[in-house]
Amino acid sequence: MSPLLILEQVLNGLQLGVMLFLMAAGLTLVLGIMNLVNLAHGSLYMVGAFVAAMVARWSGSFVVGLLVALPVTALVGVVVERVALRRLYERDHLDQVLATFGLILFFNEAATMIWGPRAVYLDGPSWLSGAVEIIPGAPYPAYRLAIIAVGLAVAVLLYLLVTRTRLGMLIRAGASNREMVSALGVDIKRLYTLVFGLGAMLAALGGVMAGPIYAVEVGMGEHILIQTFVVVVIGGIGSVRGALVGAVLVGLVDTLGRAFLPGMLTLFLGPATAASLSASLASMAIYILMAAVLVWRPSGLFPAHG
């Protein structure tokens, strides 16, 4: 096992982590600020990917697809917030889990009816189709580097938004004291709608960026949704910084587990047993990580507040 391969796998882990962060950022924002558990976040991710795929096919351009998918998904998010979720802010998490579970069923079936039961095509822009040899002998897909760049840019922008802008100040204030912000004459309902729209847009960004490397199909959001919750919970609910750290941690554990467990286990067991056992362990690795983190820190690594 060469050190270069280890380096490449670490890079793969980081990249998966950034991908997960793109998903987790919107989720943790909505969760932390509005205290809303939105299982349908994965559905918005799916909507974003499907819309981008549709538009990209018409226009022939991934970038146009991306630029259309973001506002469209944000709009879908705003409508869902206005119609249903708005009434859930004062309710407990259980109600939110159930209602948004219902929304998942709705979105999946709606997507099947609109786009059909088959997976659809979405490819990245041609100028990102090549590979860059950042590690000698292992050309790295340029598109994956682009995902890392977009993910880090989102992290920085979110950080600036929350810490430096008036909107961010209101968001932070709204999170800690709804009544106070309302008393200051700020329309808290509009603020929340705005934040939810932003969260939906981030979900769409995740979905569109994932489209060229993953299958764009009905139900694509659910699989990644659970991983995203693992990320958010490990990082600490509501913390953008926690989401980033959690995402990278999950990405690394998952990737390195898949990459190196088989080899390590072969040292002790027969190759067939090792292959099978390591696959099982790799499937469970991120959940074991989450349980371990919560045993150690019941509120995640970076508890946001309270």
Added chain:
Amino acid sequence: MVRRTLLVGGLVLALALPPLAAAFGLDYVVGVAARILIFALAGVSLNLILGYGGMVSFGHAAFFGIGAYVVAILSYHADQGEPLLTWPLVIGGSELAIIAWPVAMLVCAVVALIIGAICLRTSGLYFIMITLAFAQMLFFFFVSLEPYGGDDGLSLAQPSRAWPFDLSDDRQFYYLVLALLLFILYLMRRLIASRFGLVLRGIRENERRMQAMGFATYRYKLAAFVISGAVAGLAGALIANHTEFVSPSFLDWRRSGEILVVVILGGMGTLYGPVAGAIAYLMLEEVLARWTEHWMIILGPLLVLVVLYAKQGLWGTIEKMSGRR
């Protein structure tokens, strides 16, 4: 009054269902009814921690699935004549309900003890998510459990032998499930009315106060979690006999969601709520699925509406009408 009428009427109907179905030539209904009662039992088990203890477990399907697997695995070993364990002691399989079902409950109780001991250190959303994480872990465990079929699942050679019942007969199976459900409901009623139940409900309302009053709330919650897991294991043992097949799909996270829905739809924190919820949910699914293959597009928004406007659930509403709450 309404409540009493419904309870008595429901019981009479439940008892009379098999002969009625036979009279109308609808024997298959008995099988459907048995499945509904099994899901009701799973709902009742979740209701103990969710409705009375305020613990939102999003991983209850794990116990349901483990219970089912224990029965199937024991039956498999009995059928093959291979012992399950040869060291440190020889343990064989069993097709006897009197052995397999309690073992299923016991295994679930032990697993619930371990999972609960870890999960109950957290609360709120963290609790929801960590229970989900454990269920996912177990799901993948069974997917890769090759000797017992992995994702393909495992067929039961025959249903458990539960003398004097013949479980391959739909009616006898139905009556046994009904009897078990009634028995568990009776135990639940006693449990909830007991001091233990009072403390549990107290914890749901205000855990700090209960702590201040000197109750070791963690232990009470853990005990409830273990009982709940064991009862879910019984429901799992029954579903394994109903389907005569088990597979990891019994532990799917969506199934945990469905059990939650059963409890909420019926009315959490009411004794008979999960039963009403299971009847309503599974019937709804049947009717919608036969009406259109896009049934989920109706069921989804319906769930949202229930959460928004009918939070007390079906039985909760009935209890309220009867002035019980």
Added chain:
Amino acid sequence: MKLQLIALGLAGALLAVPAGAAEPVKIGMITTLSGGGSALGIDIRDGFALAIGQEGGSLGGVPVELMAEDDGRKPEKATEIANRMVERDKIGIMTGIVWSNLAIAVVPKVTGKGVFYVSPNAGPSKLAGAGCGPNYFNVAWQNDNLHEAMGQYVTEKGYKNVYIMAPNYPAGKDALKGFKRFFKGDLAGEVYTKLGQTDYAAEIAALRSAKPDAVFFFLPGGMGISFLKQYAQAGLTDKVPVFGPAFSFDQTILGAVGDAALGVINSSQWNKDIDNPANAAFVADFQKAYGRLPSLYASQGYDAARLIGSALMAVGGDVSNADGFRTALKKADFASVRGKFRFGPNNHPVQDIYVRQVVKEGDVLTNKIIATAFTDHADAYAAECKM
């Protein structure tokens, strides 16, 4: 319900022959029409319904009624639908199940009650070997068949060092076992991935460093789509050729993979360019009726219907003549869209398996047959079947 409408509509549109006065023979179809994997179930149903439509509501001259229901991919739901169909609707013929686990749950139960089950897709080894039965017929393949064909072909082409991968579940293990049964070279690696995995960067990196001269993979559905896209992006498509069974290169999937699949070689018992009248009629009518190219699954549903039709004709629509119906099914006296077809001793296909390549016809990606991997290939479990 909807399906009956489709079938009736097709009947009217295509032939406009009035159905006979006799009570139609009911055929129960349990398949996956909602949620993940519903594309497969829908294609099986549509292929089946097409055959009925072509005959104006009949199969083999016997009026039939197709009752299709959604199992939602849940075993307990599938068994319950099966029970209802047997007990209430007195159905004697069933078909439709897509997944091996559901087939294992349902098939022994219904065939035990004297029902005939014709599998249009799933062919788990359990039901081909010791668990076989006189009333169970598989008209598609035994699960290992297509993988075995790739093992044979890859060996013939002289590849010596192959990297193989599949998801960590029984169908995946069987796939690699099937491949290895006929592959004579060395393995550069044997990897089991997570079920439902989306990201394969780690596997691709490990694969590259193992320096194989070919890759064989079985990753059905979205997993295969993700893998192929990522494999192409890693720039490996031209360097290390990929081989796989038809499932990842089927018409239901190719559109989503795009050019990343172009040129890939895969194995299948059917393709739309197989030259026989039955296939030509099937492909043309399917496109006319549904406005899309038929998939492998649609062809299997269609053949299931044709097989049932041939047996119905032999017994004049009297399914209660179980021995006659069974003998007629076993004869497989129908024009299969794949050409010649017969059943082995375990009621599983003995058939040719082809090697196809993904090509572009205009803008549409599809497959073209380039070789034959096996002639009259039977499965490895027939010997274990005691009937």
